[in-house]
Amino acid sequence: MMQHVPEAATGKSVAVPEFSWQAHSVLVVDDEEGMRSFLERALRPRCGLVESAPDVEHAMRLMARLHFDLLILHIALPGKSGLDWLHELREDGFTGDVILITAFADLDTAINALRGGASDFILKPFRVDQILNSIKNCFQRAHLARENFVLRRQLAGLSVDIDGLVGASSCMDQLRGVLRRVAQTPSTVLLLGESGTGKEVAARALHRMSPRAQRPFVPLNCAAIAADLIESELFGHVKGAFTGATDSRNGLFYYAHGGTLFLDEVSELPLPQQSRLLRVLEERRLRPVGSEREIPVDVRIVAASNRDLAAEVAAGRFRQDLYFRLAVMEIVIPPLRERAEDIPELVRHFMNLLTVQLGMAPLALSHGLLAQLASYTWPGNVRELRNFIERSLILGGFPVDALSARGDMLNAALAMPLEEVEKRHILRMLEACGGNKSEAARRLGVSRKTLERKCAEWSETGA
Structure with a gap:
């Protein structure tokens, strides 16, 4: 018997199974x-x-x-x-x-x-x-x-499209085929791709097509949690385990029991926590922080990164054994510029989704407008396109001139080395945010840790 909980983003319901x-x-x-x-x-x-x-x-x-x-x-x-x-x-x-x-x-x-x-x-x-x-x-x-905790987490992340992977391009058809085949196995999966390509959407699709579909899907952005709290967030802790631990607390592995734990930006995990994660993956047991007890876990891990993990291993920032353990199946999510034929369908999809969420009337879509949107390179990928549609609905029109200006800047940047383009973009964002690194990192779609590492690298080289 199933309970069905309405999902605010789509009006559909999420099946919540009775306990076992x-x-x-x-x-x-x-x-x-x-x-x-x-x-x-x-x-x-x-x-x-x-x-x-x-x-x-x-x-x-x-x-x-x-x-x-x-x-x-x-x-x-x-x-x-x-x-x-x-x-x-x-x-x-x-x-x-x-x-x-x-x-x-x-x-x-x-x-x-x-x-x-x-x-x-x-x-x-x-x-x-x-x-x-x-x-x-x-x-x-x-x-x-446990189910209420998972549902609250899902409702808190309604900005993520959970309707599925949109697009009829050959690369999207191929991606869906791979996900459908991998979903039936218990293997860990590593999703790679640029920021904003839809790695969490792919992870949710993989979960929905798997035998674990009626169990929880629990996402965690590893870059969004302070390094000294990530272990407690994942594995839980007992009362008194550290300063401020006034009560015992279950970790996300507990809440994902029987289902899928999605570790986004897994490259941001500190090395000590990488070691703990590897042990849990190998032994299927975990020990909450400060506890002597080991708890059995039944969780499928899907990890994601917008960075080259093999390069992170070579640089000593990511454990090689954990990389091999996560990358049993490695799937690359294509950037939007490689599937421009999907842009009109994505525009219509986001228009339908966001008009409901924002309570606004849809905007008219002409062939000329869709062609103009399809010709833009969308460096922020699907996330940037979605944000553009949301901003257009709020403004009551499509600010295509802004896209053209950004496209001109991108064309001018083609003559520069990639590192210089990246540096200029980050510095402009820092200036726009008044030097606030947390806000700049949020707007750039990276972790503060990544931003600080980039700035430190430029300082060391004198660039």
């Missing part, structure tokens, strides 16, 4: 061997991992090695009581569900348990269907929290 029991793990903590055996028999055919322990000490040792989504915890345990341990778990940042069970309880105990962070409170003896319903409710809440 097999995706969850349970730890039973009870001093009665018969109860442990009863719960293990009931849960092992359903859940991905079921372990049991007779007391808190044994349970803590299991939790140091394994990740559990749910604890079924008896209150009256030898040594430390289940209720006391529940309070400690919550103080230490454990975010999983906890079902408390007991043979003797009064109203005060139940209230104390729920205030302490218990997800449910069940009296012994109980029926199998009673405990299974309680567990199912916990799993469904966790599943919905």
Whole structure:
């Protein structure tokens, strides 16, 4: 059974699958061997991992090695009581569900348990269907929290066209064919291409055509996260792992479980985090920052870069072993200038999409205008074309004169070395932004780290 959530960008719906029991793990903590055996028999055919322990000490040792989504915890345990341990778990940042069970309880105990962070409170003896319903409710809440996180991320990125790859040119037909074939495999994919060519669109298309289509697609721009936070963003962290870590937090690998994690601008990952990523890809397990526990992960990685990763490897800025691990399938997204015949279709596509988003009437499209747009080289690729259509709708007309002026500048620049053209363009943007490197990097469509590296290179050479 599927839930369907409306998607604001297109008016279509996104299918959100119900949870899978097999995706969850349970730890039973009870001093009665018969109860442990009863719960293990009931849960092992359903859940991905079921372990049991007779007391808190044994349970803590299991939790140091394994990740559990749910604890079924008896209150009256030898040594430390289940209720006391529940309070400690919550103080230490454990975010999983906890079902408390007991043979003797009064109203005060139940209230104390729920205030302490218990997800449910069940009296012994109980029926199998009673405990299974309680567990199912916990799993469904966790599943919905995960899906809501993914949907919020998708809604935050509505500027990205998720309708699919637009264009009937031969290179786009070839690209769709390659993506369709690769989608059916579990292999990692590396998408290469200039900024603005639509690498994330290709990644989403690959996900939609894959067996993981009904699971989450979680994107991350590696250049947009500070170097000291990227590890926590990817793998999560436990409470107290670093200054400011006041609570435990799941990473994006957790939210992408069963689906696809898209790592855009993967070349911007610092070398230490490249090493951590490589280990996760090879072992299919991760360890949150500050934790001793390893968590199994089932995630397909699709990475993207607008830089030559082989050159980055040669320069010592990217690990060779990670490059080979990511580039199992390497796919190049063509620039817009190599598929100019697709421009009229793209113009109409963005016109239809943006008039809905902006609530504006469409502009008239003549053959002469489409021919003029098709003759422009679009150095910013599809992203620049989309921005041009959006700006035209806001202005109420197409500022084609501005395109002509920019085209003249490009023609004049052909006589210059590429490095000089790049330098002049960056310096002009820095000047336009009053020296604000973050804003200049945003307008240029690169990371601040990339911009600072370019400026440092010019400073070292005296250029």
